Amino acid sequence: MNTNDLPTEYELARAERKQEAQEKVEHIAQLISKAVNSMGSSVARDIGKELCNDHRTLIQSKMPMIMTFIKTMNDNFVDGHFDARNAQTAAICHKMFSALSADEANLFPFI
Secondary structure, eight states: OOGGGSOOHHHHHHHHHHHHHHHHHHHHHHHHHHHHHHHOHHHHHHHHHHHHSSOHHHHHHHHHHHHHHHHHHHHHHHHTOOOTTTHHHHHHHHHHHHTSOHHHHHOOOOO
């Protein structure tokens, strides 16, 4: 094997950071799912409100997460990837996403 084919220390460290970040994302998503599953919709609303009780720049940084959820549910609606349990959510997300212009749907301003 040629030494040029081996990953550099930078590439290894970058891959490790990427893996750690993905694990954190999955953990946070699981925590939210467990919270709303065991404690009901009022907790989901409380989480939504709490996400807004933050530094304004951090609130702005959360918007791509919220928009990605809405867009993914819109895509699920369009693809018919929903059932009676989440049909209403998919339909509402479809209405919300459809109301946006292309710029609004893809632009997340950062200050």
